[in-house]
Amino acid sequence: MTVPEDHSVLSSVRIRTAISAMIVVLLCIGTSGAGAVPVLPAAAGPECGGDVVEHASESDVRLVEGRTTAVTTSTVVLGGARQRLLDIGGDWCPASTLNVWLAAGPALDTVATARAAATVLATPYFVELTFTDMAVVENAVTGDVVTMRTHATSNGVVADWSMTIDAAGVKDARWTAVDFAVPPLEPQGTGLTALPGATMGYARDVDGFVHETSDPFAAEDQPEIVTRGTASDGFEILVSAGDTTVSPDIEEDTGIREADFYRDVRDWSVDNYEEFLLWGMDNRMPGNEGTVFVDDSLSLFCIACTVSTSTFNVHLSSQAVYFQSQLGMHYTDEQLGFRTILGHEIFHNFQHGYAALTGNQSLSAAFAEGTARMQEALHLYSEASYIPGSPLYQRSAEGCNGFQGNSPDKAFGDGPLNGRAEDACLFWMSWYGRHGVRKLVRLLEESAVGGPTDDDFSMTADSIAAAAGRPLERDLLSFAVSSIVGFGHGWRSPSDEFSTYRDWGAHLARWHVRQLPVGNRYDRTLGDGGIMAAEITGTAALDFRGPVEAHLLVLTPLGSWHVEEISSRRQVHVKDGDRAFAVLIHPEAGSVSATIMWGMSPNAGDEVVGG
Numbered sequence: 001m002t003v004p005e006d007h008s009v010l011s012s013v014r015i016r017t018a019i020s021a022m023i024v025v026l027l028c029i030g031t032s033g034a035g036a037v038p039v040l041p042a043a044a045g046p047e048c049g050g051d052v053v054e055h056a057s058e059s060d061v062r063l064v065e066g067r068t069t070a071v072t073t074s075t076v077v078l079g080g081a082r083q084r085l086l087d088i089g090g091d092w093c094p095a096s097t098l099n100v101w102l103a104a105g106p107a108l109d110t111v112a113t114a115r116a117a118a119t120v121l122a123t124p125y126f127v128e129l130t131f132t133d134m135a136v137v138e139n140a141v142t143g144d145v146v147t148m149r150t151h152a153t154s155n156g157v158v159a160d161w162s163m164t165i166d167a168a169g170v171k172d173a174r175w176t177a178v179d180f181a182v183p184p185l186e187p188q189g190t191g192l193t194a195l196p197g198a199t200m201g202y203a204r205d206v207d208g209f210v211h212e213t214s215d216p217f218a219a220e221d222q223p224e225i226v227t228r229g230t231a232s233d234g235f236e237i238l239v240s241a242g243d244t245t246v247s248p249d250i251e252e253d254t255g256i257r258e259a260d261f262y263r264d265v266r267d268w269s270v271d272n273y274e275e276f277l278l279w280g281m282d283n284r285m286p287g288n289e290g291t292v293f294v295d296d297s298l299s300l301f302c303i304a305c306t307v308s309t310s311t312f313n314v315h316l317s318s319q320a321v322y323f324q325s326q327l328g329m330h331y332t333d334e335q336l337g338f339r340t341i342l343g344h345e346i347f348h349n350f351q352h353g354y355a356a357l358t359g360n361q362s363l364s365a366a367f368a369e370g371t372a373r374m375q376e377a378l379h380l381y382s383e384a385s386y387i388p389g390s391p392l393y394q395r396s397a398e399g400c401n402g403f404q405g406n407s408p409d410k411a412f413g414d415g416p417l418n419g420r421a422e423d424a425c426l427f428w429m430s431w432y433g434r435h436g437v438r439k440l441v442r443l444l445e446e447s448a449v450g451g452p453t454d455d456d457f458s459m460t461a462d463s464i465a466a467a468a469g470r471p472l473e474r475d476l477l478s479f480a481v482s483s484i485v486g487f488g489h490g491w492r493s494p495s496d497e498f499s500t501y502r503d504w505g506a507h508l509a510r511w512h513v514r515q516l517p518v519g520n521r522y523d524r525t526l527g528d529g530g531i532m533a534a535e536i537t538g539t540a541a542l543d544f545r546g547p548v549e550a551h552l553l554v555l556t557p558l559g560s561w562h563v564e565e566i567s568s569r570r571q572v573h574v575k576d577g578d579r580a581f582a583v584l585i586h587p588e589a590g591s592v593s594a595t596i597m598w599g600m601s602p603n604a605g606d607e608v609v610g611g
Helices: 095-104 110-122 257-278 320-326 334-354 365-377 408-414 422-449 457-468 472-485
Strands: 011-016 023-029 038-040 061-064 067-073 082-088 091-093 129-137 144-152 158-166 169-179 199-204 210-212 224-230 236-242 289-295 313-317 520-526 531-536 539-545 549-555 561-565 570-573 579-585 592-598
Touching: 061 110, 067 095, 082 095, 082 110, 091 095, 095 110, 095 169, 095 210, 110 129, 110 144, 110 158, 110 169, 169 210, 224 257, 236 257, 257 289, 257 334, 313 320, 313 334, 320 334, 334 365, 334 422, 365 422, 365 457, 408 520, 408 531, 422 457, 422 472, 457 472, 472 531, 472 549, 472 561, 472 579, 520 531, 531 592, 539 579, 579 592
Parallel strands: 236 289, 289 313
Antiparallel strands: 011 023, 061 067, 067 082, 082 091, 129 144, 144 158, 158 169, 169 199, 199 210, 224 236, 520 592, 531 579, 539 570, 539 592, 549 561, 549 579
């Protein structure tokens, strides 16, 4: 196994829940590969201070200064929560055991110790660090003081650090954000998004464990409720004031953004809520009220997020649209951008309400985040997202066009739900175009009877099939065909049958499949729900291998197309002007080997499929 040297691509922030001042770590993008094999147990030994932490999988492991760590996800919030676990004596221990972990391995000099400590401590806020301007002031009495600057690939956060290191390890540390969106960066919807000035401190306690000392969400500093709105079903949405740069609520609109913002948030939230009711959804969260927290732009809150609790809640940065613009994500209008962001998070609350989760279960990230991103195209205000630079169309893991990544064939081969989050929206755009809003509501209802939970592909597949009323392989085929041809992504808002029709495929990336000349074969490993395709020309025998379903897609010069299921060893003639594609579907869980052979003799040991 090759272990990467701290190249985590997960992202998180710390957020306060709507029901307490509990600190949690939010992960909204990036997940472990489905079906990964645990490499160490969850049990924690005495070195961990008695804490019990989650197990880690092989894909989670990261080396830091030659020592083993893991970046894992938990189920505190929808989509999971990020934490750095430390390998101490064969147990996974929390980040607070930093000094025990440092002492357990070969000795490090002061600079290397500082780099390792910063990498661990920064994990909930920013990751993939590079270090500059490192300096050490030695002090044999109180400990050496290390200063340094870090740049994180996640959201391009730049921070200045001061850290004291003595014979017992890290004594104290503090970082302060000094810049944001500095290239090179990977745009992420969560993680540290605060304006310069955000800070976090750490100190060693009497037992040697390192804990955060800065609590930006102290219980005595809870924001007040400044306005509330009531939906048609009687549910109240409260808006809290957590941003001192935004003026308190007053009785009348002023037309000044800073003065009207809280009331705008209230109205945008209620409008979104009413649209979901129009779609046929119902709020199954307990209680008759929920809170939208408008968070201080200098806090460590997320751009926008929802804690997975039994209480309706949304956290929204007052500078959310600005932050996204700095990360290359844009809307047609700032107010429509806020509507879109709030709609995404309120949809998560509806998902929570439908889901019947127990223990450590969580909704599949591909379902939860993928459908939440897709539904941004369904609202009356969806024009906000109908531009190439919107979050929906992002080419990163944040958007639909990030699905294909750097290797489209591999992405489709891995399957549309395997290890996906927001970028799974490419599949859900096709799925919605085929099935509409009633089936989307049915899909939410399926989450109330046991799926789609965690990264269990079988449960997710069964839920999708039950909601659609047809086998998953048909939706996988529709996904493949729509990605190649570019059809099936147009609709009006389900909130109003007379709303503007938009073809969302206009800005979706096509799947440009490989061409397979006569006399060649194409081999690929297909994952859960994996798909492979090749364009063929001329006349020859078409043959397939592997436990797959094979289809022939023909596109005519007039733009029409037809698809048929075909058996192996079939003679195919591609007419002049037509384009033909062989498409293989693996609708089951697990990995299989599959082959497309075009005009060549099969190997003697090849499995024959289809007769």
